[in-house]
Amino acid sequence: MPSPLFAPQQRSTLNISIQSRECSTLLLENLPGSTLFPERPVGASIISALIEPNGTVICVTAPKMEDAEAQIAYYTDLAATAAGSDDAAAREALRGRVTVLSLDDSSPRWLSEKLLDPDRPDARAAQEHIAKATAAARASGAAVRLSYFEPSANLERLARELGVPGNQAAARHIPLGTKAAGRRLFEEEGIKVPAGTGECFDIDRLVHGMCDLMARGHRRFVLKLSSTAYGAGLGNALLDLTDLPGNAPAQGAHLASVVRERLAGSQVLDASLGWEGFQAAIPQAGVLAEEHLAGDELRSPSYQGRISDGTVVTVSTHEQVLGPNGQTYTGSAFPAFDGYRDVLIAHGRRVGAALMRLGVNQGDFGVDFVAVRREAAWDVYGIELNLRATGTLHAFNAVTGLLGTTPADDGILRTADGSPRAYLASDSITAPAYRGLRPSDLIDLVRRSPLHWDQEQGLGVVLHMLSALPGHGKFGAVCVGADQAHATDLMSRLRTLVDDWAERHNA
Template sequence: MITNIPFGEKYAGLSIFEPSEGTLVVVPSLSLPQDELRRIKAARSYEERLLFLLLTLRAPGVKVIYLSSAPIDPDIIDYYFAFLPDPDDAAKRLTLITLDDPWSQPLTRTLLGRPDVLERLRGEIDGDACLVPFVLSELEEELAASLHVPIYGPATSFAYYGSKSGAREIGHEAGVPMARGFGDVRTALEIEEAIESLPGERVIVKLNDAYSGLGNAIVTKADRSLISFSAGDETWEAFSAKIRERGAVVEEYIEHRPLYYPSALAQVTPDGTARVLATHDQVLGGDSGQVYQGCTFPAAPEYRAEVGASAGRIARVLAERGVVGLFGMDFFALKADAGYAALLCEINLRIGGTTHPYGAATLTTGAVYDPARGLLMAGDRPKHYTATDNHASACLRGRTPGEVLRAADRLGIGFDHERRTGNVFHLLGAVPEHGKLGFTSIGDSKEEAEELHALTRRLLSGL
């Protein structure tokens, strides 16, 4: 049994967004169900989602070791360094370690089988350090134990709370409203009984450990052959096998329209302090309209406060149970007789899609979250942003990251360091092969951020 290394008192209040010293060992391994991961275009490039942590090198006492399964284009590293006051000094405190094996996934599993790389990694850790995983699995715990460093993330012993069934348990304890439903169903009989017990014409079945909405199925009660899967190539036979293996929840399908999809990002520091960092409105798409595509900050004012309050209660419950690190919570929001209601949908006990936009926005603008208003404030000026992980254009395929970044500057859609507005690009490694990238458009108002985002999409699609 692997025992997690505890944080020392010195780092009891550590936030990975604002470390003052020490080494961040960043392991962006996609230690997730590989069958669903293969459905995501340019999935391996999602290892670059944590590159925003290079911006923490602004603090002269911070060192970053960043691992990847394939080399990261030097132009991408230089791009992040350009946000820092002393790029040359930052470069001395960054160590990039690649396995040069892009097709062997997940990264951590391959790393554990490479004693030469592990030995180099141990040699690079100097003084206090912590491991920052994209996803925390037993693989990352084994790696941290091998390096003898603590992990900034929820231990695998808490993994159940990040499942769809576990989220319902935490939501009940926190007193947060949820759709009616049943957790921990596995057999055909349990699924059938749950479907018949719920109101409405349709129900939604969600795999316990799926992500990005890819493990969802909408079932029509009157005709069980009418099933809409988030993953277009899914079948009920294969889906049922996953239910038996992983478990699932069956919930009433919220037919109310309009329906909104806010989320919250929270953090528990090693001393047990729980904080809500941001609320967002998610942008969803895909075959069933349930797959994460991007987000806007902040969530709409009609339900922002309720989402933030519910997220705070959930974060405190998780902190009391011993969870440490970053995690997200997804909600449904709808108009009710007494205003807007926010219902907990799921807890993602890991770094998620809104983490990079939040990190990019705060680390480039210096903005600080004001929980009373639910806004990011840079001095007396609020910052808003609109972000995507999924801008793809055929005209980008074959281009290099450097070419795209230079074109963005030429077109005036880069970042204005004086105004602290503009675009922060990511997932640039997916450009050459897939013509895909992500970007966070930051403005001083919702309208400015949205206009810049729309303009950027048009211009990038016309390169």
């Protein structure tokens, strides 16, 4: 049953959303559109807040949101439809419950640094607005929530100043999210991991560890910068040494010399970093090498969980959609394959329980896996622990908000009448021909098409990250279907729709 737009008997809620991605500033500077990552969850945040009785929301973004009013109206209209109200007065009332504070700062700094910058008038004005709104909400008896993407010392400071608790793990736990720490935790919990080295802070130790792995028969490697500053696979490099002799002694000086020389030819996935930049990061970030897993079929599933009120809550499972290099995250497909979904859930809950024993008492976390099929059997390996929200969460929140439901214990998402739903989400629908197109025009294009979200059916397309369109030729979308084949078809039709539009626009 749709949520009522207003329910005076229920407590009001002010949701403050500051989705700062606190990763390497080199990544934010060089990955096209990545400075706009904080905008990805805006639509989901608006929908989630407005379907709550008496829910209001303040979203902070930077750089400046393109066609902001058109975007806000788009998400407000989706929320109004989900709440069962399409009349103009109700939509106007909903619009009054949304504030987007959009800072005109396109630098690669973290959003938290932009917001807390004492030298920028727009940042000071945004802080004052948040403080006044928080005080007013408290005075009226409303609950105030501060939501952010990952543990952040900056946003913890803001939370203390506002007197509002944050919703992620404490910043002191950030080291638990490194590649090396995740690998150790997996091993301690009995979760398979690829053969690998320990964490190394210089090339000599890395070469020594790789020579040990080669003595055990491994020749293809993934090198990983361990720090939490590198995400989406962009802190990884690939190295293939299968041409080296199979009987080479592990500790031989000649082999070590060859491996050291060959490291410079590693395929660093962040091309802007290159081997020199990758190597220069090792003393501070740490690095480890793992075998590059092989089998008859490889998939990259993930588990999303949350620690809340002393319990581990399973949020979702996904198949990660990776770029051509097989390492870089571009999107996700929900749910994960049923052939190993129960294993992901069991492993994810075990990881969450271990984090609680280590003192983590709240917050999102995710576990990335590689599933390897060898003949008819699947092996699941733990690859990475993310002590934060993941790139899957904004699409999940938008879909579950619109459908008014969450996955059952078996990980399946169903509508009120029991019909299953699957979706395909992408943050990287991109083409050079899209550059110069406007978010407002794309919204209108999809709205007029059969692909637009159909609330009655619980099917269709929802757009996000639209401000990357004019400058980068890039946007995101989540396509909800009756099954994964249907969702994939919707994504294909969306690309065709936008390709045809771009061709007409550029003619």
